[in-house]
Each structure stands twice: as C-alpha cells, then as structure tokens.
Amino acid sequence: MNDALYHDRIVALAKSRTGAGRLPAPTASARRDNPLCGDRVTMDVRLEEGRIAEIAHEVRGCALCQAAAVALRSRAQGRPADDVPVLRQEIEDVLKGTAAGEGNFAAFTPVRAYRSRHDCVLLPFEALQAALNNS
Amino acid sequence: MSVDVAAIRRQFPILNRPINGKPLHYLDNGASAQVPQAVLDAVHAYETTSRANVLRGVHALAEAATEAYENARAEVAQFLGVPAEEVMFTGGCTAAINLVAHSYGSLLRPGDEIVLSELEHHSNIVPWYQLAQRAGLRLRPLPVTDEGRIDVAGLPQVVTERTRLISLAHVSNVTGAVLDVAAVVAAARAVGARVMLDGAQRAPHGPLDLPGLGIDFYAFAGHKAYGPNGIGVLWARKELLEAMPPFMGGGSMIGNVTFEAITWAPPPRRFEAGTPPIGPAIGLGAACRWMMEQDWTALGGHEMALTQRLMDGLAETSSARLIGPAGLQGRLPVISFVLDDIHPHDVAQILDSRGVAVRAGHHCAQPLMERFDISGTTRACIAPYNDTGDIDALIDGVRETVRRFA
Numbered sequence: 448m449n450d451a452l453y454h455d456r457i458v459a460l461a462k463s464r465t466g467a468g469r470l471p472a473p474t475a476s477a478r479r480d481n482p483l484c485g486d487r488v489t490m491d492v493r494l495e496e497g498r499i500a501e502i503a504h505e506v507r508g509c510a511l512c513q514a515a516a517v518a519l520r521s522r523a524q525g526r527p528a529d530d531v532p533v534l535r536q537e538i539e540d541v542l543k544g545t546a547a548g549e550g551n552f553a554a555f556t557p558v559r560a561y562r563s564r565h566d567c568v569l570l571p572f573e574a575l576q577a578a579l580n581n582s
Numbered sequence: 583m584s585v586d587v588a589a590i591r592r593q594f595p596i597l598n599r600p601i602n603g604k605p606l607h608y609l610d611n612g613a614s615a616q617v618p619q620a621v622l623d624a625v626h627a628y629e630t631t632s633r634a635n636v637l638r639g640v641h642a643l644a645e646a647a648t649e650a651y652e653n654a655r656a657e658v659a660q661f662l663g664v665p666a667e668e669v670m671f672t673g674g675c676t677a678a679i680n681l682v683a684h685s686y687g688s689l690l691r692p693g694d695e696i697v698l699s700e701l702e703h704h705s706n707i708v709p710w711y712q713l714a715q716r717a718g719l720r721l722r723p724l725p726v727t728d729e730g731r732i733d734v735a736g737l738p739q740v741v742t743e744r745t746r747l748i749s750l751a752h753v754s755n756v757t758g759a760v761l762d763v764a765a766v767v768a769a770a771r772a773v774g775a776r777v778m779l780d781g782a783q784r785a786p787h788g789p790l791d792l793p794g795l796g797i798d799f800y801a802f803a804g805h806k807a808y809g810p811n812g813i814g815v816l817w818a819r820k821e822l823l824e825a826m827p828p829f830m831g832g833g834s835m836i837g838n839v840t841f842e843a844i845t846w847a848p849p850p851r852r853f854e855a856g857t858p859p860i861g862p863a864i865g866l867g868a869a870c871r872w873m874m875e876q877d878w879t880a881l882g883g884h885e886m887a888l889t890q891r892l893m894d895g896l897a898e899t900s901s902a903r904l905i906g907p908a909g910l911q912g913r914l915p916v917i918s919f920v921l922d923d924i925h926p927h928d929v930a931q932i933l934d935s936r937g938v939a940v941r942a943g944h945h946c947a948q949p950l951m952e953r954f955d956i957s958g959t960t961r962a963c964i965a966p967y968n969d970t971g972d973i974d975a976l977i978d979g980v981r982e983t984v985r986r987f988a
Binding site for chain 2 (some may be wrong): 452453458462483484485486487507508510511512520561564567
C-alpha cells in the first residue's frame with residue numbers, strides 16, 4: 448500500500464527540491480505550521496502585475512509536503528495570483544478522488560487513501576495563499 | 583530468567599490481527615498499549631452483570647458496581663504501594679495533572695515558582711503555563727543533557743526559596759531516560775517544595791513504591807498501562823489532599839449542599855465529581871492486577887534485551903541517530919531516533935506498510951525538539967508482548983526506508 452504512496456514520481460518531486468530556498472526580494476511571504484506533526488512551510492512569492500512571477504519554498508516536513516511544495520510551484524508560477532484558490536480546489540479534488548489532477552498534481556492520487564496525510568499535501572497551499580493575502 | 587513471550591502474546595487478542603497482509607508488530611506502546619484478555623473480561627463482566635451507577639444506589643446492581651469500582655481503586659493502590667483513599671480516578675493522565683494545577687495550584691501565590699524540564703510532555707507544561715498566567719507564577723525549566731536526561735545538576739540554578747512544586751516526567755516519553763528522583767526530592771525538600779511525577783511512561787513497566795520515592799503527587803494513564811481509554815489516576819498524600827479544594831463540582835463530591843454554603847466530601851470523592859468512568863476504572867484495576875501478577879525482573883530483562891537489539895540495529899544504519907541514552911542504564915524501552923534527511927512521518931508510513939506500528943512526530947514535546955534542533959523523531963516503545971520478530975521487522979523497515987529515499 449505504501450509502496451504506491453511513495454511511488455517514484457512523488458519521491459522524485461520531493462528529492463528534486465526545485466524552487467527550495469528563499470527569494471532575495473519577495474513581494475510577500477508566509478509561514479504555516481501543522482501543530483499536529485510539527486511540519487513547517489515558508490513560502491516566498493514575487494508578483495508582477497498580479498501574476499505570480501516566482502515562488503520559493505522552505506519546507507521542514509515529510510516527503511509529501513516537500514513534493515507538494517514543488518508541484519504547487521510548478522503549477523502556480525506564471526499564473527494570476529487569483530488562480531491559487533482554483534489550484535487549491537484541484538488538489539483537494541485529487542485527494543477526494545473526484546479529479547485526476549493536471550501535471551504534477553496527478554502524482555498525489557495515491558494520497559487519497561491516507562486521510563492523516565492530506566494536511567501534509569495541503570500545507571504548502573495554505574502557506575502560498577497566506578503569502579498572497581499578505582501582499 | 584527466560585520469558586515465554588508466546589504465552590504473553592496469547593493474552594493480547596489484537597496481536598493476531600494482520601496489518602496490510604502482514605503480522606502486526608505493535609511498537610506504539612508509548613502512545614497506547616494493548617489490553618490483555620483479563621482486562622477485556624473485567625470490563626465485559628461489569629457491563630453484562632453489574633452495570634449501574636456507583637455510590638448511593640441500594641439495589642443489587644448498584645452494590646455490585648460500587649464494590650467493583652472500589653476494588654479497582656484498591657488494585658491501583660496496591661500497584662502504587664499506597665493507601666486506597668489516596669487514589670483518585672480521573673479521565674486520564676492529562677486530567678490528573680490539570681486537577682493538581684487547578685486545585686493545589688489555587689493555593690499558590692503570585693511570585694511562586696514551579697520547576698519543570700525541557701523534556702516534558704505538553705500535558706506537563708500547558709496546565710502549569712495556564713496556572714502561571716492565571717496566578718502570576720513563574721515557570722523554571724530544568725535543562726536536558728545531550729543524552730536526553732533531565733539535568734539534575736541544574737537543580738541548584740532553578741530551585742529557589744520561591745519554588746513550591748517540581749513537576750517532572752518519571753520517564754521521558756521521547757528519550758526513555760529515567761529521572762533521578764532522589765536528587766529531585768532532595769532539592770525540593772531543601773526548600774519545602776512538593777514533587778509531582780508524570781508516570782505515564784513508567785507505569786506500564788511494573789508496580790511502584792511511591793512512598794519509597796519520597797514524592798507528593800503521581801499521575802498515570804490507563805490506556806498506556808494495558809487498561810482502557812478514558813481513565814487515569816492521580817495519587818497524592820492524604821494531608822495534601824485534605825488541604826486541597828475541589829477542582830470540578832458536581833454530584834458525589836459534596837458533604838452538604840445549600841444555596842448558602844456547601845461542604846466537600848473527604849478525598850478521594852472530593853476529586854471525583856459526577857459519575858466516574860466506572861467500566862474503564864474496573865478495567866484499569868484489572869490491568870494493575872495483571873501487571874502485579876507478572877515477573878517484572880524477567881520482563882524487564884526481556885524488554886531491555888529487545889531495546890539493545892533495536893539500538894544495535896540502528897547503530898548499523900549509518901544515517902540513524904539515537905535521541906536518548908545510548909546504553910541501557912537509567913532508561914526504559916522508549917527509543918527515539920532520526921534518519922538523516924528523512925522525515926519521521928515517512929519512516930512511520932513505510933513501516934506501517936510492513937505491519938510495524940510506531941509513532942512519529944514531536945511526541946507533544948516541542949521544547950525538547952527545539953533542544954535537539956529537530957522537527958520530530960520516530961519512536962518505538964517496547965512492551966512485554968514484543969518479541970525479536972517485532973524488532974527485526976522495524977530494523978528491516980528502517981533499512982528499506984533509507985534505500986527508498988537515498
């Protein structure tokens with residue numbers, strides 16, 4: 448069962464650490480903690496005329512949380528900031544099993560069976576939305 | 583002396599349940615231990631032959647329920663080595679500590695100090711923090727050594743003439759380190775302070791002699807000590823209890839009630855407002871009886887042999903680092919470790935796929951995580967029913983985890 452959860456794509460996303468770190472001059476930042484497990488995500492975002500020009504993330508968390516931060520960055524960069532709630536809805540639908548998910552989001556399909564891990568995937572989304580709310 | 587582990591395992595029905603098609607290797611005992619058939623039988627007997635409310639009832643079932651409930655108190659008291667009238671049933675270990683924080687805490691004055699440590703479970707931090715906020719008290723944390731022990735050498739720096747209570751874990755729920763109780767009691771007595779121990783991780787490893795420890799309050803949880811959920815125990819010295827006001831008000835804890843004045847029942851009923859958790863208390867009594875029937879010299883040796891086997895296996899995994907004492911001296915079988923660059927939740931999830939149940943995360947001990955600059959650990963806690971197969975399955979799973987994320 449868990450072999451399916453930690454499939455190659457999830458592990459590859461997590462290990463890639465694409466976009467990991469901090470931005471030198473972010474438009475806004477936010478940190479979110481999961482008090483149940485101690486995971487912590489910091490998201491930096493740079494906006495250009497309402498579009499997300501750049502995202503960087505710093506994750507102290509599990510592989511699912513790390514993979515979700517990379518996947519979110521891959522889908523959100525270049526899109527209007529207003530699209531982030533749409534992306535959030537899409538990942539929630541993937542976790543519910545009502546959507547296949549586009550691009551890297553499809554990698555999270557197996558997480559559906561592990562309700563206790565859904566928050567690990569959602570934490571980067573919450574941090575990004577909080578950063579945008581701060582902008 | 584050898585232990586017939588198979589005979590012990592047969593007393594715990596849940597151990598026959600497969601997990602993900604694999605045998606169950608239950609090593610999450612520090613969170614909740616499993617229950618032996620004797621406990622299930624005791625609860626079942628109450629629910630099917632003598633279920634009624636306790637005290638006051640004059641019918642046969644009420645008499646039987648009251649007798650079973652008070653017998654359970656006597657079993658717990660014998661397990662702790664104390665008089666039954668000093669034993670209170672609570673909703674759990676957390677509830678027991680909160681009872682002391684509210685009741686004994688109400689006797690403290692602004693500026694008084696309470697000594698805790700960096701390795702406490704949140705349940706032995708938060709109630710005192712709340713009390714400190716309410717009453718203007720000061721919390722003084724004892725440091726923790728690199729080995730994960732409460733550093734009693736720090737006592738002279740934090741225990742002062744204003745110290746009223748020292749409340750510490752008897753055994754760390756993260757590192758497994760056993761507290762040097764004698765040093766703490768000596769420091770407390772020198773300034774007239776009381777000592778409370780959180781015994782949640784100690785009680786599952788055999789009977790206690792609380793008077794011999796020289797302490798004043800002791801708390802533990804039923805579900806970690808082979809008993810049901812929803813039940814815990816507070817022990818305190820009689821003279822302290824008699825001076826303490828009630829925490830919760832309600833039925834059973836009063837002497838006389840008028841709208842003008844209310845008097846309190848003597849302990850322990852003063853601290854057991856409302857209908858208590860009768861079935862769980864009877865189950866905990868049976869759990870204490872079960873523990874008292876075991877040979878803990880042999881079981882202790884068995885548990886620590888498994889601890890050594892686990893530590894040896896981790897030592898062969900280059901990326902593993904123990905968080906806690908490296909030897910067997912002054913520790914119990916609560917074993918925490920971290921793997922380089924692999925989050926504890928990922929370790930625990932892969933272990934689960936192999937039927938191995940462990941706990942991962944901060945273990946409600948965030949100050950200790952800060953102390954070691956880690957986000958969490960993977961923790962295995964060994965009980966008498968664990969065997970070498972459980973340890974080997976854990977080590978195999980750790981090696982697979984390292985390979986998966988390498």
